[in-house]
Amino acid sequence: MWYSVLHKSRIHTSVHFLKKAAHNLKGKSTADQRWIVRQLNDPFVKAAHVQNYRCRSAFKLLEIDDKYKLLKPGFNVIDCGAAPGAWSQIAVQRVNSNGANAEFPCGTVVGVDLQRIAPLNGAHFLSNHDITDPVTHCKLLELLPGAQAHVILSDMAPNASGLKEMDHEKLITTALCLVDLADKVLRSGGSLVCKYWDGALAYQLQEKLSAVFREVRTVKPKASRKDSSELFFLARSYRDIK
Template sequence: MLKHTVLQRSFIHISVASLKKGPLNLKGKSPADKRWLVRQLSDPFVKAAHTQNYRCRSAFKLLEIDDKFNILRPGHSVIDCGAAPGAWSQVAVQRVNSTGEHMENPRGTVVGIDLLRITPLDGAHFLSNQDITDPATEAQLLSLLPDARADVILSDMAPNASGLRELDHERLINLCLSVVGLAEKVLRPGGSLLCKYWDGALAHKLQTNLSQLFQDVRTIKPKASRKESAELFYLARTFRKR
């Protein structure tokens, strides 16, 4: 249920840190690693994440979606599935006012969950090294949510890549379906769910499940998603409990 492999996460850290340090030392790197690092350093969203103090470039995917659809509002309770390294939680904290910084607005709640350790973030409760499908994790999650309910569920999860496209696609769809199952238990009527998936043969299964629970389901590819990536997002709005 990891968002990226640990190796990829370390590369993200290296590339952002390198923006201030001048030319990148590629000695000893494989050709694939070199291509990845060079792409990171030339990526405007990586640079923007550094200058705007976001933990990684994925923050801009959520910012773009929320700017258009306004799913994160002051006072909302948000679950961030696969939260590490915490960029989506950063956006959610800002948008729902979970630090209480803007006293004129209601104060929201942000709970992030990941198999990896998540660096603490003011305004967010993190359940690190925990599995979202574990009943014990679910119990902790419910204890942190006001009235044990959420207004928005976010999922930028992805399995560690196996190198087999169809297998990775199936694994990610299954992760998304587990998030849908969570939504049935904790989402308030009228709530929203945003989940990443990779395009493939099983996407219709996920869409069908979402359509049974939400009034509006649409596919989104934010500008911050790389054009060559199979990454897409389902945005499901107006939850109607069965």
């Protein structure tokens, strides 16, 4: 297994920690019970706890970056919908924004979310900020060296209503705003990774991305559950046509 190198005692501690949650099943709704049981049986949840990642989604970005090499030391990164901060943790490690490796240049990581994000060494968080707000854009330009980002990341999604088509439309609308953000902050040749839920409107997002990026592809990391409609667009080589 990909996490078999971890010390057995730490894995045992992680499993014990997760199994304690099973005692909270009593009194929960059927849907809540299913969610808890799924979390208990999820190897990515266990591995995230062992490796001190804030949530299992860290492994989605790890797989994408391991394959496509988007994050490099010295790069400036914007993490959209950053809470609870797992993607920012990966970005901090990969761009060396905490200065952990003195042999490489230090990058910058700025996370944005409508919710509060707990502090993280090497990241600057704009909690309670809307990524579509021009005021947020101005703050990003102030925080980013050279007022430009090399990479925009987005794992954000609206709160699920249970109505699949409505939720799909909301997420596509939100993701479309990232193209406008790229127009303001992304440097020529930069990259963007954004989540979307598969559906009838996905082509609109793909077309808008293809208009400003030379390469756009769909990726589904192993940490994205097979029964989920979650996918990611990976767009590279931004064409600054301003």
